[in-house]
Amino acid sequence: TNPVFTGIDTTVFETMSRLAMTHGAVNLGQGFPDVDGPEDILQAAARALLEGPNQYPPMLGVPELRQAVADANNRFYGLDIDPLNEVLVTSGATEALADCILALVSPGDEVVLIEPLYDCYLPLVKRAGGVPVRVRVTPPDWNLDRQALRNAFSDKTKAILLNNPMNPTAKVFTEDELQFIADLCLRHDAYAICDEVYEHLVFDGKAHRPLMVLEGMRERTVRIGSAGKTFSLTGWKVGYVTGPASLLDPIAKAHQWVTFTTPPALQKAVAFGLRKDDGYYHGLARDLMAKRDRMAQGLSALGFAVLPCAATYFLTCGIEGLGLGRTDIEACETLVRQAGVAAVPVSAFYGSDAPTGYIRFCFCKREQVIDEALARLSAFL
Numbered sequence: 001t002n003p004v005f006t007g008i009d010t011t012v013f014e015t016m017s018r019l020a021m022t023h024g025a026v027n028l029g030q031g032f033p034d035v036d037g038p039e040d041i042l043q044a045a046a047r048a049l050l051e052g053p054n055q056y057p058p059m060l061g062v063p064e065l066r067q068a069v070a071d072a073n074n075r076f077y078g079l080d081i082d083p084l085n086e087v088l089v090t091s092g093a094t095e096a097l098a099d100c101i102l103a104l105v106s107p108g109d110e111v112v113l114i115e116p117l118y119d120c121y122l123p124l125v126k127r128a129g130g131v132p133v134r135v136r137v138t139p140p141d142w143n144l145d146r147q148a149l150r151n152a153f154s155d156k157t158k159a160i161l162l163n164n165p166m167n168p169t170a171k172v173f174t175e176d177e178l179q180f181i182a183d184l185c186l187r188h189d190a191y192a193i194c195d196e197v198y199e200h201l202v203f204d205g206k207a208h209r210p211l212m213v214l215e216g217m218r219e220r221t222v223r224i225g226s227a228g229k230t231f232s233l234t235g236w237k238v239g240y241v242t243g244p245a246s247l248l249d250p251i252a253k254a255h256q257w258v259t260f261t262t263p264p265a266l267q268k269a270v271a272f273g274l275r276k277d278d279g280y281y282h283g284l285a286r287d288l289m290a291k292r293d294r295m296a297q298g299l300s301a302l303g304f305a306v307l308p309c310a311a312t313y314f315l316t317c318g319i320e321g322l323g324l325g326r327t328d329i330e331a332c333e334t335l336v337r338q339a340g341v342a343a344v345p346v347s348a349f350y351g352s353d354a355p356t357g358y359i360r361f362c363f364c365k366r367e368q369v370i371d372e373a374l375a376r377l378s379a380f381l
């Protein structure tokens with residue numbers, strides 16, 4: 001028999017969640033809130049489930065969700081999106097990423113990726129036959145090396161895959177950096193695939209700015225969002241892609257062979273959620289910011305070198321001098337087995353030659369859970 005392809009590893013999130021379970025650890029590894037999102041959205045889903053129909057919805061998504069996604073793009077970013085031809089609903093941002101890469105990347109095409117990168121990017125690009133070209137943002141301040149980014153673009157560049165706000169660095173790209181990226185895309189006639197699942201989890205009173213709004217980018221950018229993040233319902237796996245019809249059309253064709261659709265009751269409830277008032281969106285960011293601060297203060301007091309966090313669910317920290325092990329992987333093993341706290345090694349977000357002195361903690365947890373984790377770390381260190 002043919003050998004089974006072994007180039008696909010188990011994701012670090014699953015590995016760490018399993019370890020956390022085995023060791024009864026507080027799980028600050030995989031990124032998910034420990035309180036479900038708004039009751040009224042859950043009720044909208046329950047109603048839609050009972051009322052039905054529970055049959056295949058339209059391939060592009062139920063009309064009310066496509067309209068709600070288009071309206072949200074206008075409300076938050078002033079983007080004018082045609083709900084009929086420029087929105088696709090997917091089973092999570094993960095499926096959206098797969099669809100975009102399958103549709104836009106052909107064998108031999110170069111795809112620019114910024115490390116540290118979300119863990120499905122590299123395997124997806126490689127499986128599509130694409131050639132990943134990696135550049136870095138570097139700790140502790142996660143600045144973008146512009147010269148390296150300029151050098152990464154060539155006449156073979158098909159696209160850049162940009163995660164903004166960025167996991168695991170919690171970085172928000174500056175206006176200058178976005179303009180620099182946009183200029184490179186325009187100069188090299190490249191697409192931008194923008195993973196913006198953390199668009200509403202931006203802190204300190206700031207607002208997200210999509211690359212798509214920059215001059216000349218509307219026609220070459222696809223923007224990916226996730227109801228999992230926006231409504232603290234990560235298990236629902238409802239995502240959406242917004243982009244010009246010329247790109248949405250092939251992406252929808254990829255989608256038809258991947259999942260074809262997403263459960264209709266969840267789509268309808270997400271449409272309801274997207275129409276929630278500004279108070280909801282501000283409250284989401286405000287609550288998460290308080291958790292960020294609680295966790296950052298506690299970790300700093302214990303000697304972790306906590307890096308700045310402008311967005312997302314995550315804090316990254318330097319571990320030097322804490323005696324947790326020689327590498328971030330050893331440190332995470334020590335912490336999950338001996339301290340009873342699961343984190344994620346930041347080196348898992350690199351293709352090779354990763355820095356090994358940083359780990360990531362997820363802070364979207366109840367206060368008592370954050371405090372319990374800090375108490376366990378304190379007792380161990």
Ligand code: PMP
Nearest residue numbers: 092093094118167197226228239
């Ligand atoms: N992109 C990034 C950067 C993520 O952190 C995640 C996971 N939370 C996803 C995509 C996947 O989102 P979803 O759960 O909607 O598939």
Ligand code: GLN
Nearest residue numbers: 013014029030031032167
């Ligand atoms: N995005 C989540 C994280 O970074 C994980 C999602 C998953 O497990 N696939 O922790």
